[in-house]
Amino acid sequence: MHPLLILLLGMATVLVAIIAFRVNAFLALIGAAILVSVLAPGDPATKIARVADGFGRTAGSVGVVIALAAVIGAAMTESGAADRIVGGFLNLLGERHDAVALGATAFVLSLPVFFDTVFFLLAPLARSMYARTNRQYLKYLLAMTSSGVATHTLVPPHPGPLGVADALGVDLGLMVLMGVVVALPSAIVGFQFARWRDRTMPIPMRVPIAAHAAPEAQAALPALLPSLLPVVLPVLLIASNTIVDALRTRDAARAALWAAARPVTATIGHPVTALFVSAVIAMWLYARRRRPTRQELAELVERSLMGAGIVILIVAAGGAFGASLQATGIGPVIQGAFARGVSNPGLTVLLLAFVITMVIRAAQGSSTVAMITTAGMLGAMVKGIALPYHTVYIGTAIASGSLMASWMNDAGFWIFSKVGGATEAETFRSWTPLLSIVGLTGLATTLLLARLLPLR
Template sequence: MHPLVILVVGIVTIIGLIVVFRVHAFVALISSAFVVGLLATTLPASETGPATMRLGNAVSTVAIEFGNATGKFGIVIALASIIGTCMMESGAADRIVRALLRCLGERRAPAALTASGYILAIPVFFDTVFYLLVPLARSLYQRTQRRYLLSIMAIAAGGAITHTLVPPTPGPLVIAAQLQVDLGVMILMGILVAVPAAAVGLLFSAWVDRRMPVPMREVPGLKVMESLPEERLPPLLLSLLPILLPVLLISANTAVEAGMKQSTSNVQLEYIQPVFQLLGDPNFALFLAMIIAVAIYRKQKRATREQTLGMVETSLLSAGVIILITAAGGAFGAMLKAAQIGPAIEAHFAQLGGGGLAYLFLGFGISMVLKIAQGSSTVAMITTASMLGAMLTSPTSLGCHPVYLALAIGSGSLVGSWMNDSGFWIFAKMGGLTEVETLRSWTPLLAVLGCTGMIVTLILATLFPLVSIPS
């Protein structure tokens, strides 16, 4: 069977199971991986063996690739989940938000909320960040009686953009791995692209708020987190440390490795490179950050050993589902690669006259279509990266560093959020908005974020292709 036909069958399997049969994303991705493996004739003993042998071979290959993907992503996602929970429970997240509000003042409170969402969504899942910050938006409205919609849209603008562009959140983490992009490069470029996108999102939120004023309504079941006095919160620098430390260590390792490849005779870099290689390993960097976050949690909460273990267990339960989905996506990507999907896409795209930066539009468009079809940004990113990662795209064929393709895919996964997206309902229910109000605020906001991210990515890829930077 032609590889592109296998690709279509695989994607239809995912979308059909999720949208039509309401199957969990993990089951849909694994099922699609089995289907692709069964149809592929490039796996060992697949071309001539009977169907049962082909299926058995596909199942064993999927299991192996699932384990490989878990090894790549599992520890990082689990540690990031613990860090995020510790920051929420210890008051570290609250300290960061209060510092930003104090720094920018009440007049610029929406900008402070955007910055808070931007920072906190790097280690913390978006829904948790939104849950933390919505009470602040409600408190601001009670004092000013205006700009409620702007406040909650500002939170969404900051949180959504880093959630889809900056590791260690699952989507960008998987994209970086599938496209063989160094994690440090992905973090730095994701942060860089997310800044102007969040700023444009904030301006758009203000524009929508002026044309569609929405009053604050009561939200049944919404629990407001206890507001701790200042003296019970950890210091600001200590609160930021679990976020900044892994970013700095991973980025430093990336810089040292780039220096080593460009200068083979640098004795000083050769001496310190093993140290940075250890400290900058994503698993170890997140492990150090997790130790610090847990220490802050225990100190601030005066938590017992049993309470700490309970907190860690709760964090790992939420991380487990994400690990399963990302690992299933990794297995699906490996099966696409084994089915020779990449060369088929590349050859077909070349026949149509596509190449260079056009690959960025391809990644953006595929991710956007998958987002609209099945609702999940993470699944859209994983599936798109699996398809295009199978091409083993090099900077030579792209005309730029593969990180730009990763950012284009992440940006595309924001466009087209509507009622099949869990984020849509989190924004609507926690914000106290109707479905129509959400469609007129949340949906266009995410489209603006995604399109702005794509535009910034294209500009950077054109001006600074970074072809010489190792991926």
């Protein structure tokens, strides 16, 4: 069977299973992986085995990182470290720039913490700000949303971008760095939309006001520097490994120095090491501030790991799907199509990554599933193709596409509506266009960087 036809059958299997039959994404992706692998060439005895191999490789690559990130997020929330970061930004920027402070806080907190948790955490603060000013409630909600969704979809260790980096073979440190670079202008443009939307469609606050934290409680929170450590430290450690590795091959004058530093940074800058250290610090903060019993500490870890388990399964199933697609030989077919008449294959791949992710996201609602599914397909397609830029830009294009066309099948839509107190119509006119604007800005930034800074 032709590889393109197998690809279409695999995509259809995923979409029909999730949308029409409400099948769990893990089962849908594994089912599609088995179908594609059976239809692909090869020894019948190894066709199912390569599905398991692809699943195992991906789980081994990302499973520990996702689990540790879940523990970090839970411990930061329970210890009060997240609240301290909120207070730090408010003190730094002042009440006059409270919306900017909310956005900046969401940007930083969403690096290790899932977006829905960040939104739940910051929503009471947005309500208390509105109670003080009696204005700009929608601006507060959208400001923290634009920053939170940008980092959640573009920056590892969140499962979507982490799975994308693994499927495309992108160094995790580089994915973190370029994810932040693309997320920052996306969040800023989203903030400008928030200001305009609040002026043209102000909404009242319809949910009860609950005090975010009393002044006495704020005094008992961790200090700002220890609170920031679980967020900043893993980023710095992972980046150190990426930077030293790049300088080792490009800075001939100091090659011996970078070669000597390489064993150290390769150890401390490995994502597992970096996030493990971060998890230890986050749990230490929790233990120091809350004085939990051993059972309470164990329950915190178990709750976070149980939530991470299904995410790991979905990401690994996406890896199995991608491995099965590679076995079809789809990469050489796509390469041949480019050679026969596509005038700008580099641009075509980026736009294709964006559009495929957008379609899958609109169809089934989950940005993570859309990213993982598309990355599996694109990873197989571009294998062996000479592109004029680094594959990290395919990753940021996929992540940007996952923000498009969010509607009622997206859990984030309902979190914004119900927690924020917006009607469905108001959510359609604020949340949905905001995410699309953030995604389009991410694509534009990706196209610009791929042209000006190809990293080749």
